[in-house]
Amino acid sequence: DAGVIQSPRHEVTEMGQEVTLRCKPISGHNSLFWYRQTMMRGLELLIYFNNNVPIDDSGMPEDRFSAKMPNASFSTLKIQPSEPRDSAVYFCASSFVGGTNTGELFFGEGSRLTVL
């Protein structure tokens, strides 16, 4: 079975440019998460979707960040305009919430963003 698929794996861009990160969750999962990982702050939850609806975006740093989930099999995280401090590894994770599920997350391999 395919896991969570993220693209691109690596992105190098210049300050001020728009960045779009993409994620395809595991088929059948109804929840999707975007995390950011840095050395300084560790793993931070940015936003969480349930059944394609954003439930909690309190972790989104500021208005430059936006996330969408137009359908159950695709999500994007957009940064516009990007800044050097946005450099990090961005992870997408999915999960099935409901029934006897224990709430474990399945992570993609991440998108490493470098903003020059």
Add this chain to the structure above:
Amino acid sequence: AQSVTQLGSHVSVSEGALVLLRCNYSSSVPPYLFWYVQYPNQGLQLLLKYTSAATLVKGINGFEAEFKKSETSFHLTKPSAHMSDAAEYFCAVNRGSSASKIIFGSGTRLSIRP
């Protein structure tokens, strides 16, 4: 409120030695507990989980963890370290069944000396 504390941001052991990574949690209700492993340049993957069944949980790659309610601990162990175990390990607690309530520890980097 629930939280997770991992003692030691970096642990170094010799190949073949015992691995012990410490995790303490605080939770007002019986939690679900997890250990995730992150190999270099990869995402996190589930190593093992505790879901209120057996207190000793066995995971992949020879790792296991024991839930001790009296100590609010969920330490990760492996009897004999292998070079391929070098990675970052994250303890996590989930108070409910929704993954949105997962809280991750700050991680412990495990290094293996030849």
